[in-house]
Amino acid sequence: MESQLVVDRLTEAVEVLRQVESNLRTSSDEVWHKRRPDGRKVRVLIRASIISLGEIDTVKQEFSADVWLAAWYKEPLLKGKKHREEVDWDDQWHPRIVLFNAVSVDKHEKKHHLILEEGDDVPIVQQSNRIRATFKEQMELFDFPFDNQELTIQLMSDWPIGQVEFAKNMGIKDTIRTDTFTGSQEWELFGHLLCKPSITNQDQSTSHYRYPLYNITAHVQRKMGFYVWNIAFIMFLIMALSFTAFSVPPNEPADRLGVTLTLLLTSVAFKFVVTQSLPTISYLTLLDKYVLLCMIFQCLMAVQNALASIVSNAWLFDLVSMAVLAGIVFFTHLVFGVLMFVKIRSTNKQLRQADKEYLELCENIDRFYQRTKCTISGFTDEEVEAIVGPAKPAGIDNSKQMGIDETQTVRVRVSSKVTPPADLPGSVPDVQPSRNNKYHV
Template identity: 30%
Template sequence: MSNTIRSDSYSESVRRGIHPLTTTPIAANRRSATTGNVNRTSAYFPTTSNLSSNSRSATLSAIVTPAHSYQRLSNQQINMETKTKKINTLPKAKPPREVSLRVKFIRLGEVNTLHEKFYAEVVIEARWLYDPEAASWNPNLYVKNALGDIKQEVAHELVNNLDEPVFVGDKLHGIIYVWEIRKLVGTFWEKLELNSFPADVQQLSLQIVARCPIEECVLVENRFQPSMVNREAFLAQQEWFLYEHIETRSTITTEDFSFRPIRQSTYLVTCCVARRPGYFYWNVYLLIFLITLIALTVYGVAPEHPQSRLQITCTLLLTSIMFRWSVSRLLPPVSYLTLLDKYTLVSLVFISLNSIWHSVIGFLIRHMGISKIIDYYVLSIFTAFFIIYHFLMALFLFQALRSRQVMLESDRQYASKLAGMFETFVQGHHAVQRFQERQNSSRTSLFV
């Protein structure tokens, strides 16, 4: 029996020639690893019978992975083709319905500048194609800028392209429309632009909105029957001038206060009015002009008596302040200065500067012995300032009134548009002639 010395170290086993890597050829190991016979014994791949079940399944899965990947890709391709076929077989979405609108301002009442609202009686004519499959469909129109509860009357009727009534029971061929007439009476809100007050031009608008989403309904203008306004029934003719043209615009608004935000079609109809500035010329501008002019007459008092000068100028200053407050109550508390505000504030500053100078000249004459001639120079400076700023205010007022000429030109174009819709040339010519007569008669009252 040989005395064999055993060692667990790698170097000892290699030296004695008993380690598997030194006894098994490397080429044989590589061949066994690359051949498909898994039962061959090798140093790198033991016998499959000795492998555990988990190792065997991992080895087999690594071998068959490409087949499973190919099968998975083919299944995905089949699923995509199936989905594409389903999408192609689905019914296509219908385009949104067009609801043509025509608005008639039957009567316009008071335009309240302080509370920014106006009274109106309006008729809204809506028209859309009749669909027998959805006979009860309705755009559910409403006026978004209405204040409080407004009176409303709604009527429906089926008509053909000639606006003649038809009945569903009759076998009629052709296009059938649903004609909805909605009459509204109430007060509506409008944001007023008062930068050029009292020579301002205001737009009185109605915001007509459909309750259904934009994908279902679109509000458009009636191309055959335009909107109109009844100037004869304007109840505020003493204060405002009503133009004849109507401006329309279609837009999209978002209803954010619902469970899901809805994009809705909105139709804006606007009529324009211009304030008659004659009242403010005689009762505001003229009075402030006289008060400011009197401030220059105080220089007739000798500068040795500043108490007399200050008494007069302070009285004029307090009068101007109280007058300004009485005028401000006619306007809402806006964060900008109107044309009238600028004029009254400059006048107050002018009177205040004169009052300051009267106190200064009295002090200089008494304690420093300055000549009185300086008072005449200051009077000349204030007089030149008075003339210049009144000239600038008149220029600003003239520029504000030029916008009214633009509105009159829009009226003329609108009258020509209406004349082109009449059946005969004579009717259109008479309509334009009547408009020109009304325009010439109201031109003086519009600017004065």
């Protein structure tokens, strides 16, 4: 009995302590993010692979994607660790990467790995993310339906640019699968994936800081066949049928106007069809302009029908009007044809340039891998130059377009090579990967 009484008293004491702990805790889901004790700016390498690109919604200006993302960064605080099971990842510093333009996230799986260099006990942390989400994209629809769109996934770090910077992992290629694209009936997906770092604008932040961004961009081109044959061609036929009003005698204006205005109302109905295929935008697309010009032509035809009943020589007036209106139709379609040709040619030139940029980078990465068998590179500018040469591609060193003070950037780079005081926790010199050593993802 006495032992049972002691057990009951201990149980009551444990329960009281739990209640006290619960009252002292400010929030059960509160997370504190620790700054680096050495104060260094961390370069985080990113590699992206779009596994599947889903529905592209022009009206909502959204697209869905299934993406695999990996981030690598050196972590001196884990010196001596060899296995990921030895690390409490909830208690470690991390780059706090978020999906900046995500509308909703359906799935997000995160894993951590430790990668060791031969002969060095300071590991590289690899954070792998498998994400299925819907992203917001501001679409440019001036050339609709002859438009192409940049579908961009934006990553952002919640650390300001003084603590974290993004860069591409120059040891492995970014990829996108075109065979799993579900919108192939409406869009053509290109096989290049352009990834470049940037930073937020001052108006994108609620604080005085600016934050690093990483843009992962795929290109799609709209297949125009549906809109050309089902809207533009039908509008052309309706407009051409307006000339049948000349078969009605000029002295019967009511019948003539009945034909013209009926066709005009049909055009108005088609205008609503075009509107349903687009978001609420304040500018006219190329298809909008064509439909409106067809309607303006029909209005001119209605004015001609009304005037034909009051002029003295109605037959001559009809003949001249028919010739002038036919000339307007021919000239308008000629201008539209030239304009479409120029737009399509300009678009194809831009996409070929993007393809060329992507393929050149892939060739450089392949040559580097064949020479070194290294799959993680880009922690220093020297490593980047070893792959792409002295002339860095756009987005690798973009301090000028980011608006960063170049002198400040130099100070950061120089200070990063200085060994911090030994009394700081986790303070060790930066360890640069050797070309003779191998990192394996």
